[in-house]
Amino acid sequence: MAKDSDTIVVNTRTRPRKEGTEEKAIQGKKRKASSVVLHQNDRDDTATSPAKKRKSDVQPTEEVDIDTSRPTAIFKPTAGRDWTVSIALPGSWLNNAKKPDHKTVQVGRIARACAVFCVDEIVVFDDDPLHADPKVVAPKYMGGKNKKKSKQQVLDSILEEDEPWQNPDQFLYHVLSFAECPPHLRFTLFPKHKNLEQAGMLPSMDMPHHLKSHEWCQYREGSIVGPAPAPISKAKRSPKSQAPKEYAYVEVGLPYPVRVPVPPETPVEEGMRTTVCFASATAPPNWPQLSQTDCDNLEVTACSNSVPREEAGYYWGYTVRRAASLSAVLTECEYPGGYDVTMGTSERGVPIRSILPLNNNTSPLARNFKHLILVFGGVAGLEPAVANDPELVKTGLTKGKAGELFDAWVNLVPGQGSRTIRTEEAVEFGLCAVRPWIEERGDE
Known part of the structure; x- marks a missing residue:
């Protein structure tokens, strides 16, 4: 397609014509030319049919020029949130992929879905803890x-x-952790490993904490480079009775490392990952061209990786946790009070739309969940994971009673056309299905 300010010309190709058809071909070419050349600025709508005259009487609306050459869906935090969304899945579903690049691509789909739907935690569990x-x-x-x-x-x-x-399980845990890590820290925090040989196959996560060099945010992810001297100005102002603070240089993706105070009782190790918070939410005066002095003088503190979410409402990536069994997914929950809403997925469950509070006023699920988790099974589903867990067997749970372990036992795609739904597909379907409920939770 050739394009200029006044004319759009569509270049059409015709088939090779036979002898004796030149005249028809020329007539066809003329008709085509008159139909594909549009003079945008020279149209005379008033000299057309009455229908077009009536359209010309309508006041034209102002057109907005939309640039679609770059993505524009930038995450915008609204308010801090203390609720979370988690998923759990076994690593055994990767056994169907025979090559490391295929495995990496499949894990990338999981990571990508969790990034898009703002999942806060991924739990990798063993669905057969007793048998290799x-x-x-x-x-x-x-x-x-x-x-x-x-x-x-x-x-x-x-x-x-x-x-x-x-x-x-370890492969899934390792690759998921690598995918979540901001690109400027990956090669510092993740040494060369066989699990990561095909990491170039992973899709871009592009999460809010994967900041570009020119993007400013009050929070950043960094890794400790080493000890740093105390600022001279602050050392002079500090009273003699006060114990001097310890400082460390942290690489956060700026032109130079920043100086972060460290509590004396906190062990500091080189290469340790940490979240930092800048004192000001606005960019410094010389941003983004910061000198070493500018970076040294930035007021920065270390904080928990949950602070950006809890205080500012950012989606700050997901954490990855290993669990030795399905029961350990629930009993070893790191959130205070555990998960208050648990959903297991199975083709033998009830349709998920019938159980969500949005569609059912008598739903057993808590409408205002605090910590929600969706649990997915492997190739054979969640039922074998229940039957293989010795702790769950002690409670009388079997394959037929697997749904009793969860608050909801749901079928993500009732009447599915394919005989099977792959685990990576189930994660995408499940997160998409609960998205309206999660959005309503966020609006409260």
Whole structure:
């Protein structure tokens, strides 16, 4: 398509014509030319049909020039939030992928979905904590007949070079953590590893804490570079009775590291990740061209990674947690009071739209949840994970009673056309299904 300020010309291609058809072809070409050349600024609507005359009487609305060459859906925080959304899934679903690049792409879909739908936590659990699958783990790690090993001992003995194929839970945990990390910190916090060889296949996460060099935010993610001297001006002003503060340089993606005070009792290790908060929400005067002196003089403090969410309402990525079993997903929850709404997914559950409070006034789910978690199963579903968990078996739960473990037992796609729904697809469907409920929670 050729385009200028006054004329849009569409270049159409015609098939090679046979002899004796020149006249028809020329007539066709003329008709085509008159229909595809539009003179935008020279139209005379008044010399057209009465219908067009009537349209000309309507006052034209002002057109807005929309630039679609770059993404514009920038996350805008509204107010702090103390509620969270979590998902849990096993690593065993990756066993269907036979190549590391395929595995990485599948994990990338999970990470990407969690980024888009603002998931705060991902829990990777073992759906068969007592048995190491001989189809997955090589015999050299199993211990043989005379030396029985627990599954944890087997997993701990797997070498790095075999992790992508034989330790799916660790592979999933490792790649998810790498995908969440801001790009400017990845090669500092993640040494070269077999699990990350295909990390270039991961899609861009582009989360709010993945800041570009020219973007300012009051919060940033950083890694500790090493100890820093105390600012001279503050050292002079500090009273003699007050113990001097310790400082550390933190790399946060600015031209130079920033100086952050560290409590004396807090251990400081090089390469440790931390969230920092700048004293001012507005960019410094020389932004983004900051000198080393400018960076040294910025007033910065270290804070918890939940502060941007709780105080300013930012979506600040997700944390990744390992759980030894399905029951450990719930019992080892790091939020005070645990998860107050749990949803298990299964094709044998009720349609999810029927259980959401938005569509059902008698829904058993709490309308104002505090900590919501969606739990997904592996290739065989969640039911085997319940039957393989010794702690859940003690309570009388079986495959047929797996739904009793959760507040809601839901079917994400009733009447599905495909025989199976892959785990990475289920995560996308589930997060999309509960999105209206989550949005209503955020508006309160």
